[in-house]
Amino acid sequence: MDRTQLKNSFEAYFNEWGYEIDWQRLTVPMDVHVIRKGDYLFQQGDFANRLYFLHSGLVRYVSVSDEGKEFTQTFAKSPRIIGSTKAMVTGSTVLFGIQALEDCMVSSYPWQAFYAQMRQDIGFLECYAKFLERIFMTKEERENAFVKYSAERRYLDFCMTYPELKNTIPQQQIASYIGITPVALSRIRQKLKLGRR
Amino acid sequence: MDRTQLKNSFEAYFNEWGYEIDWQRLTVPMDVHVIRKGDYLFQQGDFANRLYFLHSGLVRYVSVSDEGKEFTQTFAKSPRIIGSTKAMVTGSTVLFGIQALEDCMVSSYPWQAFYAQMRQDIGFLECYAKFLERIFMTKEERENAFVKYSAERRYLDFCMTYPELKNTIPQQQIASYIGITPVALSRIRQKLKLGRR
DNA sequence: GTTACCAATTAACCTAGGTTAATTCCTTCT
DNA sequence: AGAAGGAATTAACCTAGGTTAATTGGTAAC
Numbered sequence: 018m019d020r021t022q023l024k025n026s027f028e029a030y031f032n033e034w035g036y037e038i039d040w041q042r043l044t045v046p047m048d049v050h051v052i053r054k055g056d057y058l059f060q061q062g063d064f065a066n067r068l069y070f071l072h073s074g075l076v077r078y079v080s081v082s083d084e085g086k087e088f089t090q091t092f093a094k095s096p097r098i099i100g101s102t103k104a105m106v107t108g109s110t111v112l113f114g115i116q117a118l119e120d121c122m123v124s125s126y127p128w129q130a131f132y133a134q135m136r137q138d139i140g141f142l143e144c145y146a147k148f149l150e151r152i153f154m155t156k157e158e159r160e161n162a163f164v165k166y167s168a169e170r171r172y173l174d175f176c177m178t179y180p181e182l183k184n185t186i187p188q189q190q191i192a193s194y195i196g197i198t199p200v201a202l203s204r205i206r207q208k209l210k211l212g213r214r
Numbered sequence: 215m216d217r218t219q220l221k222n223s224f225e226a227y228f229n230e231w232g233y234e235i236d237w238q239r240l241t242v243p244m245d246v247h248v249i250r251k252g253d254y255l256f257q258q259g260d261f262a263n264r265l266y267f268l269h270s271g272l273v274r275y276v277s278v279s280d281e282g283k284e285f286t287q288t289f290a291k292s293p294r295i296i297g298s299t300k301a302m303v304t305g306s307t308v309l310f311g312i313q314a315l316e317d318c319m320v321s322s323y324p325w326q327a328f329y330a331q332m333r334q335d336i337g338f339l340e341c342y343a344k345f346l347e348r349i350f351m352t353k354e355e356r357e358n359a360f361v362k363y364s365a366e367r368r369y370l371d372f373c374m375t376y377p378e379l380k381n382t383i384p385q386q387q388i389a390s391y392i393g394i395t396p397v398a399l400s401r402i403r404q405k406l407k408l409g410r411r
Numbered sequence: 412g413t414t415a416c417c418a419a420t421t422a423a424c425c426t427a428g429g430t431t432a433a434t435t436c437c438t439t440c441t
Numbered sequence: 442a443g444a445a446g447g448a449a450t451t452a453a454c455c456t457a458g459g460t461t462a463a464t465t466g467g468t469a470a471c
Contacts (some may be wrong), residue, residue: 043465090357103351112358142339149346154300156353160287161309161358164393165279168428170329187448196361201428364456382416398458400420 025026026124030096034147036140050123052076057114058099058123065111067125069100074121080113086155089194091155092182094123098148119184126168163196169205171195220244223269227293231344235338242327245364247320249273255296255312255320262308264322271318274387277310286391288352289379292318295336295345315383341384366402368392 022038031038048067052058052074060067061080076099078090090113093099104111105128135141162171172195176183181189192202228235245264249255249271256262258277273296275287287310290296301308302325325387332338359368367404373380380388391401 023245080361082356086363090341092313097299101354102347103354106347112354118285136340137336139334139336141341142336142343143333146339146343149350150299151301152345153350153353155352157298157300157309160353160357161277164277166290189448197427198429199449200430200451204428207450386418394457395459396419396462397421401458404420 022072026096028040029099034144036144038138038140038144042134042138043126043131045126045134050121050125052117052121052123054117054120056115058119058121058187060109060114061111063104063111063114064108065101066108066128067100068098068105068128068131069115069123069125071095071099071121072124074123075118075120076115076121077194078113079116079193087189087193088196089190092118092179092194094115100122100125102149102152118190138169147196163179168195168197169199169209172205173209174204219269222378223293223321224267224347227295228341231341232342235335235337235341239328239331239335240323240328242331245321245322247318249314249318249384250316251322253314255314255318258308258310260301260308260311261305262298262301263305263325264297265295265302265325265328266312266320266322268292268294268296269319269321270372271320272315273312273318274315274329275310276313276390283395284386284390285393286387289391291317291374294322297322299346299349315350315387365394365398366406369399369402370406 027038027040050058052070058069058076073092073095075092075094077092078099080088082088082092089153099115101111101113114191135145162174166174175191175195188202188206189199190197195202197205224235226236247255247266255266255273268290270292272289272291275288275296276287277287279285296312298308298310305326321378331341359371363371369388372392374387385399386396389396394397394402
């Protein structure tokens with residue numbers, strides 16, 4: 018992956034906000050990661066104080082409880098910034114791992130250095146703020162759904178929001194996104210099937 | 215509340231990030247709200263496309279389900295920006311109301327105009343980004359707690375995080391923050407009391 | 412002091428979803 | 442085609458927390 022490819026990918030993402038950012042200025046060292054389907058970009062508990070950019074592919078953010086239960090926080094499709102804001106900004110450890118659901122191409126940059134360069138650029142800061150606004154709103158809405166709606170409703174909402182995922186990813190992952198067990202999801206699907214007749 | 219007071223209050227908040235912002239530039243029309251304990255700054259479902267700044271007092275963000283159950287999303291103490299990022303940025307309706315837990319003093323600004331002025335100021339954009347980072351991380355951690363820990367554990371965490379609230383706000387509000395009913399909280403407290411002997 | 416009202420506790424019962432485990436389906440590998 | 446291994450379903454049982462309602466406190470208003 019060369020600088021031009023990189024530039025295109027970033028622009029495809031940021032330009033939706035109508036901004037021209039001069040990515041040529043970006044001189045911090047870049048790593049490239051190729052992640053095979055099923056593998057992890059980083060694991061829960063790692064130090065991941067880098068900014069990651071998903072150039073192609075699909076990932077999920079998954080956190081595992083002490084008892085070994087998986088919870089899928091987010092699905093993220095390229096092109097998109099991915100990673101842990103908390104780990105990146107505070108230099109702390111990550112609360113979730115990022116797993117590839119398809120083969121993925123990712124570039125990454127040390128956040129400190131990246132931000133040091135970018136903070137002079139008013140366009141970048143604005144895009145970064147818009148990015149943060151967006152992911153925050155997503156979390157807000159998800160919190161809302163968890164608090165107000167039943168698992169059945171959340172499943173139906175999932176099917177509306179991610180029609181393309183509904184049939185391509187395993188149901189256990191859907192269940193873990195909704196916050197229930199695969200068994201419970203199966204029960205819900207059964208119930209819906211009966212109701213539809 | 216005059217401009218100087220306002221300036222001080224903003225600075226007290228933003229300067230923790232080491233930024234000098236020239237608040238004198240702020241010429242957008244300001245509203246001042248005095249909210250009595252128990253009253254609402256705005257209600258769930260309102261259009262609240264303004265930036266609010268809590269100069270004094272304590273509030274909670276509370277959303278109510280169709281069945282009338284309350285859920286407390288956040289407690290916020292002055293000095294702090296408050297409001298709904300979603301409603302402010304997208305001009306949509308709010309998913310929660312903001313209720314004063316003490317008498318509060320709040321100033322507010324139409325977000326569009328405020329942002330139009332501020333976006334030229336690299337210091338403001340950086341502070342705004344840091345604010346967003348912070349509220350996002352808070353949500354991330356809260357999501358984590360909900361997914362990984364029992365109600366009992368969440369209650370104990372609450373007591374650690376908000377020792378000053380523990381004895382000043384009604385238990386129903388604590389319960390609604392933890393995501394359970396007052397009855398369930400009472401049960402948990404009973405159990406803990408017994409265990410402590 | 413007494414009434415009124417709301418907060419908290421307690422108890423009895425209910426339900427959504429978890430747990431375990433057996434069964435059936437699908438792939439993929441040989 | 443047959444074997445192997447994971448994904449999904451189904452059934453039986455369990456549990457955390459919800460629901461309802463009765464009881465006890467606590468405090469503000471008269």
